[in-house]
Amino acid sequence: MAEIIVEEKGKGGKKKAKKHPPHLDMTPMVDLMCLLITFFMLTTAFSKSKVMEIILPEKLKDDKPQEAPRISASRTLNIILGPNNKLYWYPGAVKPEDFNNLPPLMETDYSAEGIRKLLLERNRTLAKKIDEFNKDVISGKIQISQDSVRGAISQLKKIDDTGPIVLVKAYKDANYGNFVDILDEMNICGIARYTFMKIAWYEVKMVETAAGIQSGTAKPATN
Amino acid sequence: MPKIKLPTKSPHIDMTPMVDTFAVILTFLLLTAQMRQTEPANVDTPFSISEKPTPDFNMMTFLLSNDGKIFMNFDNGGDTLTKFRPKILVEVGKRYGIEFTDIQQREFEKYPSSIGVPIEKMKEFLDNKNMAERNKLQTGIPMDSADNQLAIWVLYARQVNPNVQACIKGDSEAHFETVEKLLDILQDKNVNRFNLITSLEAAKINLEEIQQ
Numbered sequence: 001m002a003e004i005i006v007e008e009k010g011k012g013g014k015k016k017a018k019k020h021p022p023h024l025d026m027t028p029m030v031d032l033m034c035l036l037i038t039f040f041m042l043t044t045a046f047s048k049s050k051v052m053e054i055i056l057p058e059k060l061k062d063d064k065p066q067e068a069p070r071i072s073a074s075r076t077l078n079i080i081l082g083p084n085n086k087l088y089w090y091p092g093a094v095k096p097e098d099f100n101n102l103p104p105l106m107e108t109d110y111s112a113e114g115i116r117k118l119l120l121e122r123n124r125t126l127a128k129k130i131d132e133f134n135k136d137v138i139s140g141k142i143q144i145s146q147d148s149v150r151g152a153i154s155q156l157k158k159i160d161d162t163g164p165i166v167l168v169k170a171y172k173d174a175n176y177g178n179f180v181d182i183l184d185e186m187n188i189c190g191i192a193r194y195t196f197m198k199i200a201w202y203e204v205k206m207v208e209t210a211a212g213i214q215s216g217t218a219k220p221a222t223n
Numbered sequence: 224m225p226k227i228k229l230p231t232k233s234p235h236i237d238m239t240p241m242v243d244t245f246a247v248i249l250t251f252l253l254l255t256a257q258m259r260q261t262e263p264a265n266v267d268t269p270f271s272i273s274e275k276p277t278p279d280f281n282m283m284t285f286l287l288s289n290d291g292k293i294f295m296n297f298d299n300g301g302d303t304l305t306k307f308r309p310k311i312l313v314e315v316g317k318r319y320g321i322e323f324t325d326i327q328q329r330e331f332e333k334y335p336s337s338i339g340v341p342i343e344k345m346k347e348f349l350d351n352k353n354m355a356e357r358n359k360l361q362t363g364i365p366m367d368s369a370d371n372q373l374a375i376w377v378l379y380a381r382q383v384n385p386n387v388q389a390c391i392k393g394d395s396e397a398h399f400e401t402v403e404k405l406l407d408i409l410q411d412k413n414v415n416r417f418n419l420i421t422s423l424e425a426a427k428i429n430l431e432e433i434q435q
Contacts, residue, residue: 025238026238026239026241026242027238029238033242033245037245040249040252041252044255048277049277049392049422050271050275050276050421051276051418051420051421052271052273053417053419055415055417056410056417058410059415081399170399170403171399173399175395175396175399176269176287176393176394176395176397177394177395177396178399180269180270180271180395180421183271183419184269187273188272
């Protein structure tokens with residue numbers, strides 16, 4: 001500061017153009033930018049949405065009756081998406097001689113304590129294997145590229161023969177969210193074999209009994 | 224005792240650094256921006272743990288609203304280099320004996336979101352410039368067995384672009400009957416692989432807890 005004063009004194013009374021640039025008031029610009037930022041924040045889709053892949057078995061075009069693939073009833077788990085976000089399940093299969101005396105449905109829910117626990121208990125061996133594999137990859141015990149992790153896990157799923165075979169069916173009053181939830185649950189629990197199929201007439205009946213719906217439309221198909 | 228007078232002049236704050244910061248944020252937002260599409264129906268997608276990102280092209284999206292309407296979108300918005308949209312429109316129009324002018328085709332090409340207009344109303348829809356009146360015409364694509372226009376759209380979309388993937392964007396409250404019908408139509412046209420569009424959610428499983 002002292003220096004400047006000295007300098008000015010040295011120049012005497014001579015007038016000199018100001019060295020400082022004129023001061024601009026930036027406040028309106030800040031206001032404007034604030035507005036623009038808010039606008040962009042609100043109109044931008046930040047996280048890109050994700051997709052979940054599902055492959056359904058091919059539809060049979062010809063009318064030739066095909067033999068159903070044989071699966072062991074002891075490993076089968078039927079999950080039925082019910083009305084009002086309810087979820088029902090029963091193990092095994094319903095035999096034709098049981099049609100007059102249908103087994104009751106167990107009720108559960110979409111929470112971690114409900115269906116996830118049920119699935120994990122049945123899928124424990126495979127889920128443990130996948131979990132251990134993931135841990136090994138994270139800790140660096142297994143050197144593997146990120147792309148091959150998926151392949152390795154699907155290989156683990158392929159050779160597994162202890163996990164349940166899950167058949168997902170939907171009652172007509174279920175909603176799309178239930179459908180996605182249950183498929184998501186399959187991915188979380190690492191279920192190797194699951195498929196989505198049309199609900200059978202006796203299962204409609206079972207759901208209606210369990211949920212207390214009176215419709216009586218469920219009848220065996222004629223063919 | 225005289226009061227101490229505080230200077231009334233407001234302190235001047237230099238706003239320039241603030242402007243700089245804002246300019247940086249603004250540039251960032253502008254460059255990364257992906258405009259949120261205004262869909263004809265409000266859709267709340269369900270959550271899943273899937274981390275696979277939505278493909279940017281080669282896709283046909285089916286939008287399921289919770290009142291059972293279906294809208295369709297190709298390649299996620301207007302301007303793609305491939306220009307599949309007008310081709311699909313022309314093919315579908317031919318099937319129903321409707322010819323679309325160049326202006327109508329361009330209008331269809333740059334329409335930014337899903338379209339759910341019956342083909343008979345399509346000309347009226349494309350000629351109309353008013354957004355509100357347009358939205359009134361969006362009554363969903365007919366898909367009953369008597370007039371299954373959805374199947375025709377799927378058929379020609381796959382003919383024009385054989386690599387097209389089916390994406391389903393549904394409201395979590397959407398009725399399952401609609402979903403089942405859509406899956407049925409798609410499977411009739413030999414589409415067996417579906418991408419369900421979801422939002423990301425984290426899920427943890429606790430194996431130790433279950434083993435006890």
